[in-house]
Amino acid sequence: MILGIQIFGVLFALVMMYITFLHQRRKELNSKEYFFWFGVWVVFLLLVIFPTSLDFLIKDVLSLGRRLDFFIIVGLMLMIGVLFHTYSVVRKTQNKVERVVSKIAVEKREK
Known part of the structure; x- marks a missing residue:
């Protein structure tokens, strides 16, 4: 149902x-x-x-009582992973912008 x-x-x-x-x-x-x-x-x-298709993994292998516990744990892990990836991308972009701005500032100062 x-x-x-x-x-x-x-x-x-x-x-x-x-x-x-x-x-x-x-x-x-x-x-x-x-x-x-x-x-x-x-x-x-x-x-x-088919939500019951993961019951063997959730209950037998991971020893969790409910499917909801599994999905909350997996969701939290995915959110933390996405947050770290986003931070890494933003940090890399910030470093690139700083290098470009520094290069432009040096070029303007030399003129």
């Missing part, structure tokens, strides 16, 4: 698949990125439709 939250999850996955497709059509994603994100949404869709 499909619950209300599953309907919301299915709609979310389908909308995200469509948005991913639109980004690929606009050439904002290359083929590799497109297939990665489309795959993420397909896996998400399958997990929403």
